[in-house]
Amino acid sequence: MFMSNKEIYVKDVLNICNGKLIIGREDEICENFSKDTRTIKSGDVYIGIKGENFDGNLFYLDAISKGAKVCIIQDVDVDLEKVKKYKDITIIKVDDTIKALQEIAKYKRSLYDIPVVAITGSVGKTSTKDIVARVLEEKFHVLKTEGNLNNHIGLPLTILKLKNHEALVVEMGMNNLGEISVLTNIAKPNVAVITNVGTSHIGNLGSRENILKAKLEILEGLAKDGVLVINKDNDLLKKWYEENIENINYKVQTYGIKEKSDFMAYNIIGTENGSTYNIDNNNNTYNVKIKIGGEHFVLNSLCAISVASIFHISMNKIINGILNFELTKNRMEIKKKNNITIINDCYNANYDSMKAALDFLGTNKNNRKIAILGDMLELGEFSEELHKKVGMEVSKNKIDILITVGDNSRNISSSAKNNGMEESNIFDLSNNKEAIIKIKSIMKENDIILIKASNGMKFKEIVDDILKDYI
Missing domain, CATH: 3.90.190.20 (Mur ligase, C-terminal domain)
Structure with a gap:
C-alpha cells in the first residue's frame, strides 16, 4: 500500500528547492522537520521561518546546539567558525524557507500511495478531522493534523511526519482566497470534505459566496478519481450541488439530517451526554452512538461514515470508531x-x-x-x-x-x-x-x-x- 523508499536526503532538498549547500553532506537523511528551537530534538531538520514578530533564521545556531543536524535557512550570513564546533552539521540556504517547506512536503506526499483526506469548512473542521481520523483508525495506521495546524506552514509540517502510515487526514484553514489552493496542491487528496460554509473570516472575504469560492479551491488538488464529500444541510453547499451536479466529473457524496442525502441520520435522540441515531446502509439499519451531545456532532459523525465508506470500512467498525471518539480539549x-x-x-x-x-x-x-x-x-x-x-x-x-x-x-x-x-x-x-x-x-x-x-x-x-x- 505504501512505497518502501520514502527517505528525503539533502540532495533531494537541494534539487527541490534550488538550494545552496553551505556546509555538510548531500547524503544526509532529512527526517523530523521542526521550526521551533524550543522543541527541537537530536537529529532533527531545523527550518527557519520568518514571522511578523521574529525571524527563525537567526536561531540556526541555537537549533544546532540542541541537536539539529540539518538547517534550512534564508537571508542569513552563516558563521562557519561557530558551526564547525559541532560535528557533521549540514546547512542549506534557499531563497524562501516557507516555499521550500511546502515544496519538500509536496515531494514527500508524492512518495506515498495512501488515502489522503482533506477537510475544510467554516466551522467544525478540527472535530470533523478528529472523528474521521478515529474512524479510519479502525482499518489504517493514520497520521492526522495535530490541533489546528491547518495553514501554509502547519500542513506541510504534518505531511513531513509521514513514516509508515497508511492514511493521512489533514485540515485546511484559510483567511483569504487562494490559500486553500496552495494547501490542496501540496496534499493532493483522494477525498475532499467541505463541512459547511458559514461566516468565519467574512470580514476578509466580504460575503458567504466568496467563502464558498475559497472552500471550493480544495477541488484543485483532488485526484481525478477522487471523491468530494459535502454537508447537504448547508444552504450554499446544497445550492452549489444542485446547480453543478450534472457537470461534475468526479464523485460527490452527501450527508445530512434535514436534506435528502446519501448518508442521513434519523430517529435522533440527544442529551448532554451524547446522541444516538439510526442510519440505513446496504439495506440494513444501524444504530449509531456518539458520546458528545449536539446536532452538529451528529453531522460530524455522518461525515466520518461517508468518508469511511469510500475506503470500504465495515459499518460495525465505523460505529465502534464513532463510539470511542474523544474530543480535542476546549471544544465542547x-x-x-x-x-x-x-x-x-x-x-x-x-x-x-x-x-x-x-x-x-x-x-x-x-x-x-x-x-x-x-x-x-x-x-x-x-x-x-x-x-x-x-x-x-x-x-x-x-x-x-x-x-x-x-x-x-x-x-x-x-x-x-x-x-x-x-x-x-x-x-x-x-x-x-x-x-x-x-x-x-x-x-x-x-x-x-x-x-x-x-x-x-x-x-x-x-x-x-x-x-x-x-x-
Whole structure:
C-alpha cells in the first residue's frame, strides 16, 4: 500500500528547492522537520521561518546546539567558525524557507500511495478531522493534523511526519482566497470534505459566496478519481450541488439530517451526554452512538461514515470508531463535578459555532442555563449584525443568565434583551477577571454553564479558574 523508499536526503532538498549547500553532506537523511528551537530534538531538520514578530533564521545556531543536524535557512550570513564546533552539521540556504517547506512536503506526499483526506469548512473542521481520523483508525495506521495546524506552514509540517502510515487526514484553514489552493496542491487528496460554509473570516472575504469560492479551491488538488464529500444541510453547499451536479466529473457524496442525502441520520435522540441515531446502509439499519451531545456532532459523525465508506470500512467498525471518539480539549468539552456542568468551547467562535453551542445548551430543560460569551473576531463590517444574531439565539434557546465580555459582545446582550430576555439576567463585563468573579458569585448546584468566545479572548482563563477554585 505504501512505497518502501520514502527517505528525503539533502540532495533531494537541494534539487527541490534550488538550494545552496553551505556546509555538510548531500547524503544526509532529512527526517523530523521542526521550526521551533524550543522543541527541537537530536537529529532533527531545523527550518527557519520568518514571522511578523521574529525571524527563525537567526536561531540556526541555537537549533544546532540542541541537536539539529540539518538547517534550512534564508537571508542569513552563516558563521562557519561557530558551526564547525559541532560535528557533521549540514546547512542549506534557499531563497524562501516557507516555499521550500511546502515544496519538500509536496515531494514527500508524492512518495506515498495512501488515502489522503482533506477537510475544510467554516466551522467544525478540527472535530470533523478528529472523528474521521478515529474512524479510519479502525482499518489504517493514520497520521492526522495535530490541533489546528491547518495553514501554509502547519500542513506541510504534518505531511513531513509521514513514516509508515497508511492514511493521512489533514485540515485546511484559510483567511483569504487562494490559500486553500496552495494547501490542496501540496496534499493532493483522494477525498475532499467541505463541512459547511458559514461566516468565519467574512470580514476578509466580504460575503458567504466568496467563502464558498475559497472552500471550493480544495477541488484543485483532488485526484481525478477522487471523491468530494459535502454537508447537504448547508444552504450554499446544497445550492452549489444542485446547480453543478450534472457537470461534475468526479464523485460527490452527501450527508445530512434535514436534506435528502446519501448518508442521513434519523430517529435522533440527544442529551448532554451524547446522541444516538439510526442510519440505513446496504439495506440494513444501524444504530449509531456518539458520546458528545449536539446536532452538529451528529453531522460530524455522518461525515466520518461517508468518508469511511469510500475506503470500504465495515459499518460495525465505523460505529465502534464513532463510539470511542474523544474530543480535542476546549471544544465542547464537558466537565462535571459537584453537580455543576461546564461546557468548555472556548477554542474559537463564529456565528455558526455559537448557534450550534447555544442550541445544544438549549436542549437542557431541567437545569438553569448560563452562557458566558465573548467577542467573535475577524468579522469586519459584519461584526455587529452577527453578534446581534447570536443574541437572538440566546433568547430563542431560553438561556437563563447571560454574561458577556468584550465590546462586540455588547451587541449580543442588547439583542437578547430586545428579543425578550430579562435585563436583570444579563451582565455585560469588561474583562475575564470580572466574569470569573460574577460567575462564582451566582453559580449553584445543577447549573449548566457554556463558556465560548474566539480564542483571542482567552476564555480558557475563565474555564481554568472555575475548575480550579470552585469544582
